[in-house]
Amino acid sequence: MTISHPSFGDIDDSRIIIFDTTLRDGEQSPGFSMNLDEKLRMADMLAELGVDVIEAGFPVASPGDWESVNAIAAKFAKDGPVVAGLARTGGRDDIARAGEAIRPAARRRIHNFISTSPLHMKYKLRMEPETVLELIVQGNEQARRFTDDVEWSAEDGSRTEPEFLCRCVEAAIKAGATTINIPDTVGYATPEDMERIFRMLKERVPGAEKVIFSAHNHDDLGLAVANTIASIKGGARQVECTINGIGERAGNAALEEIAMALRTRHDVLPYVSGLVTENILRTSKLLASITGFDVQPNKAIVGRNAFAHESGIHQDGVLKNAATYEIMTPESVGWTKSSLVMGKHSGRAAFRDKLKALGYGELGENALNDAFRRFKEVADRKKVIYDDDIVALVDDEVNRSHERIRFVSVEVRAGSRGPATAAVELEVDGELKQADAQGDGPVDAIFNAIGIIFTHDVELKLYSVGAVTDGADAQARVTVRLEENGKMVDGQGADTDTMVASTRAYVHALNKLLVKRDRREPEALTA
Numbered sequence: 001m002t003i004s005h006p007s008f009g010d011i012d013d014s015r016i017i018i019f020d021t022t023l024r025d026g027e028q029s030p031g032f033s034m035n036l037d038e039k040l041r042m043a044d045m046l047a048e049l050g051v052d053v054i055e056a057g058f059p060v061a062s063p064g065d066w067e068s069v070n071a072i073a074a075k076f077a078k079d080g081p082v083v084a085g086l087a088r089t090g091g092r093d094d095i096a097r098a099g100e101a102i103r104p105a106a107r108r109r110i111h112n113f114i115s116t117s118p119l120h121m122k123y124k125l126r127m128e129p130e131t132v133l134e135l136i137v138q139g140n141e142q143a144r145r146f147t148d149d150v151e152w153s154a155e156d157g158s159r160t161e162p163e164f165l166c167r168c169v170e171a172a173i174k175a176g177a178t179t180i181n182i183p184d185t186v187g188y189a190t191p192e193d194m195e196r197i198f199r200m201l202k203e204r205v206p207g208a209e210k211v212i213f214s215a216h217n218h219d220d221l222g223l224a225v226a227n228t229i230a231s232i233k234g235g236a237r238q239v240e241c242t243i244n245g246i247g248e249r250a251g252n253a254a255l256e257e258i259a260m261a262l263r264t265r266h267d268v269l270p271y272v273s274g275l276v277t278e279n280i281l282r283t284s285k286l287l288a289s290i291t292g293f294d295v296q297p298n299k300a301i302v303g304r305n306a307f308a309h310e311s312g313i314h315q316d317g318v319l320k321n322a323a324t325y326e327i328m329t330p331e332s333v334g335w336t337k338s339s340l341v342m343g344k345h346s347g348r349a350a351f352r353d354k355l356k357a358l359g360y361g362e363l364g365e366n367a368l369n370d371a372f373r374r375f376k377e378v379a380d381r382k383k384v385i386y387d388d389d390i391v392a393l394v395d396d397e398v399n400r401s402h403e404r405i406r407f408v409s410v411e412v413r414a415g416s417r418g419p420a421t422a423a424v425e426l427e428v429d430g431e432l433k434q435a436d437a438q439g440d441g442p443v444d445a446i447f448n449a450i451g452i453i454f455t456h457d458v459e460l461k462l463y464s465v466g467a468v469t470d471g472a473d474a475q476a477r478v479t480v481r482l483e484e485n486g487k488m489v490d491g492q493g494a495d496t497d498t499m500v501a502s503t504r505a506y507v508h509a510l511n512k513l514l515v516k517r518d519r520r521e522p523e524a525l526t527a
Helices: 036-049 063-075 094-102 118-125 129-144 162-174 191-204 224-234 255-264 277-291 312-320 348-357 365-381 387-398 442-453 498-517
Strands: 002-005 009-012 017-020 053-057 082-088 108-115 150-155 179-184 212-217 238-241 340-342 405-413 420-428 431-439 459-467 476-484 487-495
Touching: 017 212, 017 255, 036 053, 036 063, 036 277, 053 063, 053 094, 063 082, 063 094, 082 094, 094 108, 094 129, 108 118, 108 129, 108 179, 118 129, 129 150, 129 162, 150 162, 150 212, 162 179, 162 191, 179 191, 179 224, 179 238, 191 212, 191 224, 212 224, 224 238, 224 255, 238 255, 255 277, 277 387, 340 348, 348 365, 348 387, 365 387, 387 487, 405 442, 405 498, 420 442, 420 498, 431 442, 442 498, 459 498, 476 498, 487 498
Parallel strands: 017 053, 017 238, 053 082, 082 108, 108 150, 150 179, 179 212, 212 238
Antiparallel strands: 002 009, 405 420, 420 431, 459 476, 476 487
């Protein structure tokens, strides 16, 4: 059986379309905001990973969101993934703004949604069911005037009455929707629920055989990936997911877990995707670097312990045959052993080659120069340089290439006899500024000095220090979380000197906060 789709042509029933919403739903997570340059880098990496659809954002939310969706659409003006813009079905300007934003893309989609559950219609929309049905028709007909690829979502679909859900889906199909998404918006459903819902819709709704059904599951009960697999069994052929499972509240179904479940258990899940799974780890690490949120060590697929074995019994088995305790190879998702290959005598050519091997492609000349300078500085202070050291310092530089506030230098004096002092030098909008401050310890003094240079009123919610690699000379990776008016951001910095790393992390977070200040929070987003 095949389905004809405006963006993908004739699709075999065994093909799973990967719809990545890291840049939209994922970015709604507290602290996960990205600037335009970071979104473009993520979009490039998602394309290399092989995702079919990139949901680039919610264009009506703010000028910045519109700009980022439009820029990503322009990036894929000749080929590449489908670029989708989100819009409320009943929003006054949503669909038009989304249509304008995605226009440059070679393949483009408008993804519109409206709530359909009794609870949402009564308390959130304050609408009668018949009004919702009318808006579904109007919204999808309007979206079709901008593109032939239109997706419609029933927000809170898993808690929608079956009869009304069927009526809504039928109305959307008749109005021109080519993909129908049934989200478990609040992560309430079980796998049995999701499989049943999709089977019901495919059996009962006229025209269901002409569209692609999609699943979007949240992880509030830890069931997002299981619900997604069940949705596929029920007939869904598009899955909506995010890198590292980021997203609203407890997050979304994790792309990497779905991908490897399909690849590893092909015996019971006879489906294929277009993902290049060897690029999973690179994509995960890039997102962690940009957002400042590392994945937990025991995270499936991409956690640093995912392929680690400490138990003697496990180690013995793996040494004899890796399949005894590894159901997939580390290399299949991009893991390689960290190696000592670079040192202070390594030149630019070797450094450039190493960056390519680590998946950075071609860095711009300025970024390469800055990264090489940092590498030499670290090499002078560290006896050995690991791949992870290089990743940490390069990400640290690349993340800051378009920031308004840039780290220049820091000097601290601290000890048991008297208050700590810090002298911090920063570049703010191209102007060099310096300040001295005291504090309750060197970190507090540094942060106080930054506050003098760039006045701001925030609350420090988290300060965390970890080591990039092993050893007393390991680089420190510092994470700083700031909150301003309910908006949270995380920043990261890495250096062999923990105080330098702390300064870089705070400046990184402050820059991300400036991005978030300019964005008004979108209302009533689908999840």
